[in-house]
Amino acid sequence: MKKEMDVDDHKLELPDLEAKYSTSITKGLVGAVAAERLLRDGPNELRPPRGTPECVKFGRQLAGGLQCLMWVAAAICLIAYGVQEGQGDRGSADNLYLAIALIAVVVVTGCFGYYQEFKSTNIIASFKNLVPQQATVIREGDKLQINANELVVGDLVEIKGGDRVPADIRIISAQGCKVDNSSLTGESEPQTRSPECTHDSPLETRNIAFFSTMCLEAGPHPDTQASPAGTATGLVINTGDRTIIGRIASLASGVENEKTPIAIEIEHFVDIIAGLAIFFGATFFVVAMVIGYPFLRAMVFFMAIVVAYVPEGLLATVTVCLSLTAKRLARKNCVVKNLEAVETLGSTSVICSDKTGTLTQNRMTVAHLWFDNQIHTADTTEDQSGQSFDQSSETWTLLSRVVTLCNRAQFKAGQENIPVAKREVIGDASETALLKFAEVTVGTVSEARGRFPKVAELPFNSTNKFQLSVHAAGDRQLLVLKGAPERVLERCSTVMIKGQELPLDAQWREAFEGAYADLGGRGERVLGFCARWLPAGTVAAGTDPEALPEVAVGLCFAGLVAMIDPPRATVPRAVLKCRTAGIRVIMVTGDHPITAKAIAAAVGIISEGSETPEDVAARLRVPLEQVDPRQARARVVTGAELAGMEPGVLEGILRAHPEMVFARTSPQQKLVIVESCQRLGAIVAVTGDGVNDSPALKRADIGVAMGIAGSDAAKNAADMILLDDNFASIVTGVEQGRLIFDNLKKSIAYTLTKNIPELTPYLIYITASVPLPLGCITILFIELCTDIFPSVSLAYERAESDIMHLKPRNPRRDRLVNEPLAAYSYFQIGAIQSFAGFTDYFVAMAQEGWWPLLCLGLRPRWEDTHEQELQDSYGQQWTFEQRRYQQYTCYTVFFISIEMCQIADVLIRKTRRLSLLQQGLFRNHILVIAIVFQVSIGCFLCYCPGMPNIFNFMPIRFQWWFVPMPFGLLILIYDEIRKLGVRRHPGSWWDRELYY
């Protein structure tokens, strides 16, 4: 799958090509043949990746780790119910209710999760562009306009500036045609397309234009002498999914989605729960058998214990917590497609970022100027808020005039009120940059152009590598020329320094070379500018443009202008934040290594003072081979180097150099890079916008696509979408992801704790044969009603420390649910809660006439439905119904005890390390509301008339609310002691065993 494209059409001569596709390069295909081929190959469009059917999506919601646990539990309940029914046991409907409740929870949370994903999918779908594309095709010698999806292999098509290339085409003839391959390679530099084969690789050669790339609009043609630029004719060689872009897109769909870290964590946690449940169940099965229960009865006990271990409310808690964070992220412009991805960003340890559009603004901008033998820095900020340079020199006057006049780009009409940076321009990227630069620094360009009307012009072409125009300037003419600096310099004899024309001697040439190399080394595209005053009439209007170069000699060199696609203003800070958060940012781009390195350095991916092996070699003046890789923190690896690497070498490089830039990479190589990082144990986030990024996006633990610039393929493959295309939003995502991991831990700890006080009544019921202290329906009310809100409210808890200064969690070591968490929740806090419950239970029993010692062993008679005169400790006789209501009273009392202790529990779970007082007891308002809610529900359940017979809640005596409170206080105090120990003695036994 990872083998590179095998296209050789670019190497074929035209007649061979004609033969291969049995077509004509002048007349095109015959209509009938075209129709036949259309039928054979199918329409020329990308088959949308087979969307997962809705029912499968919904099914997936029902099949997570926790969900499976609950399905199994429900099945066990049904079996137990069946067994009990078979025995003719009364009151065994509890198991049926439990099974129904479990299934209901799975289905309801499934619906909820599905709805969440459905909503975010809708947001994404709204980006889709549904306008059908047109293509100009020549068939049987006639030029036709047809829908692009009707194109077939062998069709002769014409493209012009502004068109999207309708298929993979082999160029047959072209005039100044340039394409923007950024959606394919990530490189924003326009690339010339011409009929010659220039490279072995189909991706690099000039004579193939790819499906869905843009053919750039050339500047306007004010005079007809210039050949119509930006057009090409080509032969369709691939259509639809067989195009390069189609293959990349299908590459993405072939990549399996990795399990999210949180899904792995939840599975791990389910393992723990299931293990403990079976261990406890089996232990008490044996105990029950030893006590002398019949086998079936012991079996029912076993099943009941296993089921009691299932935290019914946890699934809802996790889903709600994740979707709360997803909502919070959506407000910050991160839309999450898959709820679990919310946390993945938090675990991320490596971000592989695309350059163009993500780290950069995706627009060429003038960055530097060299004139008066000095490099000046231009303002590259998005909103023109930066510093400008000194514009007093007369050289600048000349340079700015050349920049203004020797430029064919122009603003589209009617944009006067829009900031310059945002205006739309007709023209290529460099000219656009220069136009905008001139508009901002000098003033209205059209006015200046009006003052110096154009007399003649020679547009840029690849042979001359310059462009020149002659303008009337009153009684003189001004010849302006711009182009590749070395070509420009050839035509100069003087140089302007501080308004003085000085002869261009060797010293100035050296200065020029130095500045050129310097700017080029910054990854900037450098253009040279020069001018010369001519007497009026030197060039007559309508002069043949080809004659113009002869006039353009002995010019005066004005300066160099360097352009770059500058980094977004917010990116360096975001990269720095990632760095402090222990996240490695790796740049993976299709662009040139030099540009990539320059941008990497500008945004801090390569930090100040870091050197690549090449830098070290240059500094030490030794050959590259002798450089110790450990001396170089940074490294730039190109796609070509990558292709020649043995497997495993890349991992070594990734390990050796903390700061990595990959340039000129192909989509497959991006995939390889991501996989290598994953093999090193990293959790990898990939950001990207182009189709070329989609396989890597899919492969990544979390793929982040750009909402504005992103292609549909990228958005489809991604797990998260940045609506503002801003890399800085990722940092927000990381922060939220880390917070939710911490808070989920707290929520889970809170939710797990009450499992023990729910389980112990049953264990004591089996072993000590006391009347059942806590019923199944009551447990369900705790799990699914009163305790949900408090556990969710922990998701609103603030971070305990600056989580962005910590290293990303180690997925192997820092588990969501670890041993100390389970032990502390189950065996310590849970134990205290159980004691609270039993204290309250025995109090309620004793005060109603059943002393603790009488209760032991009472169960068989207590549950005997024929026993209507059971004596209590005072000699009173109770009917079965009266005992049943007493049992419900116990349920309620136990329920209230758990609730009271859970209030203490939710408070202690606010922090894992800090003291409650440091965190602020009431700062999380949602949590306070949740506690009030919990108590209100408790009151309602107790005191609402009718409850005894519907849900087995009894109106209990007021003082029984107070019995468990000392235990709640004990929980608070004990946890404060625990936290104090953990803070005071990091690394101690106490810390190891009790810090979760």
Added chain:
Amino acid sequence: MTKEAKKPFRQSVAEWRQFVYNPDSGEFLGRTAKSWGLILLFYLVFYGFLAALFTFTMWVMLQTLSSDIPKYRDRISSPGLMISPKPDTALEFYFNKSDANSYAQYVSTLKKFLESYDDSKQSENINCTPGKVFDQNDVADKKACRFNLSELGQCSGKEDKTFGYSKGTPCVLVKMNRIIGLKPEGEPYIQCTSKEQGMVEINYFPPGGSIDLMYFPYYGKSLHAHYLQPLVAVQLAINSNSTNEEIAIECKILGSPNLKNEDDRDKFLGRIAFKVQMTE
């Protein structure tokens, strides 16, 4: 494109064995002996403390309880009715009046039950004023009222040692559950009805099935050790043409506004239903 293939079974078994006992580090179930010792000691102290706390609270709670009178009687505002003898299965009497074995169980139960009502056992009991609640709140030594077995007439077991079972007139004793402090109002009496008319003739001992108020209130087993519940004997004279038929009988307590007998859920609150089937 799964990243790693599933671990072979052998390897996971080896990992398990390693986990159960790791000879290199001396770890048993992931902990060394010292580590186990420490953690077990910790839990010993922890649970010891909790157990002590629990015992202490229980002790304090028991101290607050009176051994004479329960703190609350929230669930037993009204007494249940019960019969004696009580058949083992549901409340259904099946017997053959000519086969002594078929009712031996009932007879012996009745005999045993009535032993405590024997005059010899009631020597300390006093004769109370009939028709009046016997309030002894101010008296430390609570006296029990004498219940004369003779009041049960033919069902006392004195004349007919088989309590009428051999004659087709079986006796069933109806009694009211003991509840401390309960004072029935009005003039309570037991009334039994058979759903089917004319199958059975019902006689009550004492006459009218009345329950005398002097046996109330009850003061609990520690203060009122010799207390005897008042009994009402119901003699069912089964018509000779109704033998072999199942007769459903429901007894209720009537005549007292504060004794419930119509509760929807509790079928034994102030009432009791049973069946009798006699064969020859």
